Amino acid sequence: MAQDVLPPCHAACPALTDTREYVRAVADGRYEDALDILLAANPMSAVCGRICHHPCEEACRRSSVDSPVSLRAIKRFVTDATREYRSHRVPGRAPSSGRKVAVVGSGPAGLAAALDLSLSGVDVVVYERDERPGGMLGATIPRYRLPYEVVEEDIDDIRRAGVEIKTGVEIGTDIGLQDLCRDYDAVVLALGLAESRSLAVPGVDLDGVHLAIDFLRRARAGGMERLNGSVLVVGGGNVAMDVARTAVRLGAEDVTAVALESVDEMPAHKWEIDEAHEEGVKIINSYGPVEFTGDGRVAEAVFRRCTRVFDDGGRFAPEYDDADRISLPADTVVLAIGQSADTVAIKGAGIEESAPGRIKAGPGARTSADGVFLAGEVMTGPGSAVEAVASGHRTAAAVLEYLGVPPAPLVHVMPSSPAVPDIEDIPEDVRGRMSRIARVSSPMRSPAARAASFEEVEGTLSEAEARKEAARCVACGLGAEVDPDKCVGCYTCVRICPYGVATVGHTAAEAPAEACLTCGLCAAECPAAAISLQRFGRGLVHERLARALELNPGARVAVLLCQNALASRRFLTSQQAGNGPPAAIVPLPCVERLAAVDIMAPFESGAEKVFLVHCGDACVYPEGRGRFEQTVSRAAALLKAAGLRDDALNVWFGRIESEQDLERIYADSTRVGPREAADR
Amino acid sequence: MIVGQQKSLDDIWRMIAPFSRVLVVGCNECMAAAHAGGEAEVAELASALRIRARNEGRELEVFEFTPKRLCEPEYVAEVLAEVARCKADLVLSLACGVGVNSVADQAADLFVLPAVDTLFMGTGAEHGVWLEYCAGCGECVLEYTGGLCPVARCSKGLMAGPCGGTRDDGSCEVSPDVPCVWKLILERATRLGTRERLLEMPLFKNWSKSSSGSPRRLVREDLRIPTEDCKEGDTR
Amino acid sequence: MNLRQAIGDARFAITVEVAPPKGTDVTEVLNASRMLAPHVHALNVTDNQSSVMKLSSLGFSIRLMQEGLNPVFQVTCRDRNRIGLQGDLLAAASFGIDTVLALTGDHPRMGDHPEAKPVYDIDVIGLLETIRMLNQGRDLSGNELESGPADFFPGASVTPSPANMDAQLFKMERKVKAGARFFQTQAVFDVPVFAEFMKRARDFGVPVMAGIILLKNAGMAKFMNANIPGVTVPKGIINELKDTDKKDRRAKSVEIGARIVGEVKDLVQGVHMMPLGWDKEAVAVLEQAGIGLQ
Numbered sequence A: 001m002a003q004d005v006l007p008p009c010h011a012a013c014p015a016l017t018d019t020r021e022y023v024r025a026v027a028d029g030r031y032e033d034a035l036d037i038l039l040a041a042n043p044m045s046a047v048c049g050r051i052c053h054h055p056c057e058e059a060c061r062r063s064s065v066d067s068p069v070s071l072r073a074i075k076r077f078v079t080d081a082t083r084e085y086r087s088h089r090v091p092g093r094a095p096s097s098g099r100k101v102a103v104v105g106s107g108p109a110g111l112a113a114a115l116d117l118s119l120s121g122v123d124v125v126v127y128e129r130d131e132r133p134g135g136m137l138g139a140t141i142p143r144y145r146l147p148y149e150v151v152e153e154d155i156d157d158i159r160r161a162g163v164e165i166k167t168g169v170e171i172g173t174d175i176g177l178q179d180l181c182r183d184y185d186a187v188v189l190a191l192g193l194a195e196s197r198s199l200a201v202p203g204v205d206l207d208g209v210h211l212a213i214d215f216l217r218r219a220r221a222g223g224m225e226r227l228n229g230s231v232l233v234v235g236g237g238n239v240a241m242d243v244a245r246t247a248v249r250l251g252a253e254d255v256t257a258v259a260l261e262s263v264d265e266m267p268a269h270k271w272e273i274d275e276a277h278e279e280g281v282k283i284i285n286s287y288g289p290v291e292f293t294g295d296g297r298v299a300e301a302v303f304r305r306c307t308r309v310f311d312d313g314g315r316f317a318p319e320y321d322d323a324d325r326i327s328l329p330a331d332t333v334v335l336a337i338g339q340s341a342d343t344v345a346i347k348g349a350g351i352e353e354s355a356p357g358r359i360k361a362g363p364g365a366r367t368s369a370d371g372v373f374l375a376g377e378v379m380t381g382p383g384s385a386v387e388a389v390a391s392g393h394r395t396a397a398a399v400l401e402y403l404g405v406p407p408a409p410l411v412h413v414m415p416s417s418p419a420v421p422d423i424e425d426i427p428e429d430v431r432g433r434m435s436r437i438a439r440v441s442s443p444m445r446s447p448a449a450r451a452a453s454f455e456e457v458e459g460t461l462s463e464a465e466a467r468k469e470a471a472r473c474v475a476c477g478l479g480a481e482v483d484p485d486k487c488v489g490c491y492t493c494v495r496i497c498p499y500g501v502a503t504v505g506h507t508a509a510e511a512p513a514e515a516c517l518t519c520g521l522c523a524a525e526c527p528a529a530a531i532s533l534q535r536f537g538r539g540l541v542h543e544r545l546a547r548a549l550e551l552n553p554g555a556r557v558a559v560l561l562c563q564n565a566l567a568s569r570r571f572l573t574s575q576q577a578g579n580g581p582p583a584a585i586v587p588l589p590c591v592e593r594l595a596a597v598d599i600m601a602p603f604e605s606g607a608e609k610v611f612l613v614h615c616g617d618a619c620v621y622p623e624g625r626g627r628f629e630q631t632v633s634r635a636a637a638l639l640k641a642a643g644l645r646d647d648a649l650n651v652w653f654g655r656i657e658s659e660q661d662l663e664r665i666y667a668d669s670t671r672v673g674p675r676e677a678a679d680r
Numbered sequence B: 001m002i003v004g005q006q007k008s009l010d011d012i013w014r015m016i017a018p019f020s021r022v023l024v025v026g027c028n029e030c031m032a033a034a035h036a037g038g039e040a041e042v043a044e045l046a047s048a049l050r051i052r053a054r055n056e057g058r059e060l061e062v063f064e065f066t067p068k069r070l071c072e073p074e075y076v077a078e079v080l081a082e083v084a085r086c087k088a089d090l091v092l093s094l095a096c097g098v099g100v101n102s103v104a105d106q107a108a109d110l111f112v113l114p115a116v117d118t119l120f121m122g123t124g125a126e127h128g129v130w131l132e133y134c135a136g137c138g139e140c141v142l143e144y145t146g147g148l149c150p151v152a153r154c155s156k157g158l159m160a161g162p163c164g165g166t167r168d169d170g171s172c173e174v175s176p177d178v179p180c181v182w183k184l185i186l187e188r189a190t191r192l193g194t195r196e197r198l199l200e201m202p203l204f205k206n207w208s209k210s211s212s213g214s215p216r217r218l219v220r221e222d223l224r225i226p227t228e229d230c231k232e233g234d235t236r
Numbered sequence C: 001m002n003l004r005q006a007i008g009d010a011r012f013a014i015t016v017e018v019a020p021p022k023g024t025d026v027t028e029v030l031n032a033s034r035m036l037a038p039h040v041h042a043l044n045v046t047d048n049q050s051s052v053m054k055l056s057s058l059g060f061s062i063r064l065m066q067e068g069l070n071p072v073f074q075v076t077c078r079d080r081n082r083i084g085l086q087g088d089l090l091a092a093a094s095f096g097i098d099t100v101l102a103l104t105g106d107h108p109r110m111g112d113h114p115e116a117k118p119v120y121d122i123d124v125i126g127l128l129e130t131i132r133m134l135n136q137g138r139d140l141s142g143n144e145l146e147s148g149p150a151d152f153f154p155g156a157s158v159t160p161s162p163a164n165m166d167a168q169l170f171k172m173e174r175k176v177k178a179g180a181r182f183f184q185t186q187a188v189f190d191v192p193v194f195a196e197f198m199k200r201a202r203d204f205g206v207p208v209m210a211g212i213i214l215l216k217n218a219g220m221a222k223f224m225n226a227n228i229p230g231v232t233v234p235k236g237i238i239n240e241l242k243d244t245d246k247k248d249r250r251a252k253s254v255e256i257g258a259r260i261v262g263e264v265k266d267l268v269q270g271v272h273m274m275p276l277g278w279d280k281e282a283v284a285v286l287e288q289a290g291i292g293l294q
């Protein structure tokens, strides 16, 4: 009966990372589990926590209410918080299949493919012509966005999974592709798009005119000289923004990006443009280069107005107004107008190209040569790191099939067709009843400080911030599920639901996943115990209570706390280390979801006093607070009748910042008594 | 639905004093809808009993079982199986009185006690509020009164119009918490133009058809499955 | 002259209420009754009024009869089913008691045995119909009375409540149709409102006797406003009482009562005094209002 609802955030991730689950794991304080969930889908998670263009956030259903959950920032928090754990994490490999595969290129696509193959028991060697593995991630993406240590973190894992990486070897020159084909059972070409496109305009060969990839590559390697004067970047994409911002850091006094596209058409992400702006980059839209002039070295660039970039069919077909020209002074020009593959690897190997420099890709990522496959941007065209990872997974699956080797359980299997979320936006009327909660974003250094160096611009969320942000996720699709055999159609759920979600149909109540905000109030109140909340199963309280009692046998005090109240999980781990106070600390996804009987559970196990910690103002479901207080009173009435003392049940609202707060909770809790009995 | 209310824990505790293995049995129908004896309340009561037992150092095993209903013999059979399984010496019923009787009728040697006061037939008007709407009087008068029952909803069960006690705000003199149903009946009849119908309502109600008569029994020969010892026409 | 005769002769009718004691000694109530009797046509004997258990109205009505006084036997539907009611009516008739005030009766919840099970087998309209049957010589099941037709003179009550005027008139009309020959009303204080009511009640053509309660102090007035449905003591009267010295209260109370009687006497066909212990004052009211037995 359990519905398996794919939330849009999950579906939107090109590598199909189980967003909802890792966010829940963070809320639970299970950061290591969160990392495992991340890596199961995306071995480049540390990298993506820094630079992913996060389509998951674009799809997050909170967007329609306030703003999306900061998924990328949470991911970054996870990988940063679990470095120690990760360094000991050795993914288990399937027994050797006796098969060997060579992967050419150590970008995200090649690495992802290599990992899947290796996990499945294939011996994999990755050949990389650069000195350092990582592809564009290590070679060109500016280090103020992505320090190389982060790339290494991800790569170390892949190495631990048995992947061998040979750097400084260029296929096509150092070793021929034919040799690889002979020595290996299959070859994966994950060559990326290594070269910037140039322009056929007068003056491109003047000194001071650069191509973006070369420019960034040199800058990243520290081999780019300081810049003076004006820098013109030609292009309006993300690469152009990286070039412009790099130029700023290299000392250029005046950096201008000239884009063919209008503001709205610019391919660069909005946040990249904004950050560039903040760092002083100027942007001129709707102009294309005509010529570069200068005496040996470039001094000026002439542009003409672009009246249209795309034709009616959406194809790139710029039209210009030759009469409208501008010329700009330029000491340096960088062309960032697109990339193409460097196909030296297939030189002389007889592999078909669909156009010069474009390897022809057949179904299942195959090339025209038997056993030679493609992965990543060389096949898909320019995209993002996570898309390259997804492509790597797909190609690995094709290779495994080709080899007749079954994919190991740890291998992330991508569906053949794009994932479609099972739920759409939160319905408008539900949205209208929800509280707006401010989003916590990654900390950014000030523009001035950023522009002055290649230091990383963005920071990592603190644990408290990450937890706060994780709490904003309403775990879409994990809401109320009604057992129609038990439901008596009493309408309690309908009357209780703060969001007007539940309805009673012909046979039983329903809480459509699309609308349910997974607060669980109905589950707490259903008299027939017909509702279970997927986010918070019926057995969870007992399970966690039992665990807490194991750590603290015979505890006379139990603290049932909303884990969103915790600024840090240290509060819990200190318990686990056995040096906490003699109380059973029971973290729960939410205390508003508790039914009276849940609140009574610790007393059955011998507790004399129970403290309920509600996350207070941090609550994502402030609408349920009154109901919560009523439930607690009801439990208090039952407990009183059962002979417990008046101070048996206590509530505390607020955030727990440190271990010492337990004393505060003990001291400042409000004791709860039964409500006035109503008239018959 | 039938509406009921759990007895106080003190009363229940007193009742179950002689027993040591108690099976709390609910009803996932009316008593669930009444928030008195559904699976959730069974769990609550069982928990409260365990806590009290622990608190008072008393040996008490409490088991839980919630059949769909308890008002048909077949459901009782389920309960008896459960009793055997957990070797219970008492069935503590959170079903309405019908359930308790059903168990008692079918299990001559088993103790069964009510943990619910069965109240009335009515509606759950809002969460936490139930109203009596029907008295099961055996001879429905709603055809005259426009659907509002004076037998169940007038404190005095009057047949021919309000007493002199209707309060100015329209509530009943006996209980200010309920509206004077006769005032409602008259207003409704005026709106619907059916005041004359009110005069046709029998003044002398046949109470022998109500619970004031002998215990009621309904036999439908058109439905009944004939058996050897229960021939057609037998209305025992 | 008793009430039946007074009404029959279309005289201005006067009655007063007496309440049987909680106990077996009726001396005091009898004395009061004797004192009141010369001023009124009949004495209403209350039937466990406000559901407070007392010596029965039948018993005390018989005593009055034996004393040569004229009782109005008040009968409520609260405590007896149709069998008990008929039996008591026949018993009353056997003592010569014919004037009966048929009432629904307060609910037990209002009295000193609030947990009692009320009967209400039939209600007041049914009771009036029952009396009609007995007057036709049959019981409710149609069996003939051995003594032939009885000869009851039934009356009923009405609450001239402004808030529920429609409902009360509906019920009043049914009472008329069921055979009520006179009405005694709930206490009247607000004369203009009462006049409104009478405008419509007059059409039934049945004599109406205005109920008069003596207000002992402002507190009592406020209590009645809050707790007795259909009764409204105007602010003016409450203030009048409040502003009166304690020692002059009785006089004031009488003055107010007499004033109300004076104001309503042309609207109605009689008055019904409910002295609640202030028997002498009740007499004083009648005197001050210039109302005597005609």
Ligand SMILES: Cc1cc2nc3c(=O)[nH]c(=O)nc-3n(C[C@H](O)[C@H](O)[C@H](O)COP(=O)(O)OP(=O)(O)OC[C@H]3O[C@@H](n4cnc5c(N)ncnc54)[C@H](O)[C@@H]3O)c2cc1C
Residues within 6 Å of the ligand: A051, A052, A053, A104, A105, A106, A107, A108, A109, A110, A127, A128, A129, A130, A133, A134, A135, A136, A137, A140, A141, A142, A169, A170, A171, A172, A190, A191, A192, A193, A194, A216, A238, A239, A242, A342, A344, A345, A375, A376, A377, A378, A382, A383, A384, A385, A386, A388
């Ligand atoms: C400037 C820039 C900024 C970017 N910013 C982002 C971003 O913010 N977010 C994001 O998600 N993506 C970003 N991307 C895109 C991302 O880097 C790519 O999508 C991704 O790296 C593609 O992966 P790949 O494995 O297909 O190719 P690549 O990463 O290009 O890797 C290909 C590898 O193959 C090697 N190779 C090629 N030929 C041979 C050969 N003959 N022999 C041996 N080795 C060879 C290359 O040296 C290279 O290491 C950016 C790209 C650029 C250029």
Ligand code: SF4
Residues within 6 Å of the ligand: A007, A008, A009, A010, A019, A020, A023, A059, A060, A061, A062, A069, A071, A472, A473, A474, A475, A476
């Ligand atoms: S609220 Fe959570 S589960 Fe829902 S779309 Fe956003 S991140 Fe995904």
Ligand code: SF4
Residues within 6 Å of the ligand: A482, A486, A487, A488, A489, A490, A491, A492, A493, A494, A504, A508, A509, A522, A525, A526, A527, A528, A529, A530, A531
């Ligand atoms: S509260 Fe439970 S029993 Fe009642 S309608 Fe909802 S699901 Fe059904």
Ligand code: SF4
Residues within 6 Å of the ligand: A479, A480, A493, A496, A497, A498, A499, A500, A501, A502, A511, A515, A516, A517, A518, A519, A520, A521, A522, A523, A533
């Ligand atoms: S879980 Fe919350 S939002 Fe969902 S149906 Fe239940 S009460 Fe409504």
Ligand code: SF4
Residues within 6 Å of the ligand: B153, B154, B155, B156, B157, B158, B161, B162, B163, B164, B165, B166, B167, B171, B172, B173, B174, B179, B180, B181, B182, B183
């Ligand atoms: S006030 Fe209305 S509901 Fe109450 S007893 Fe009188 S007639 Fe019935």
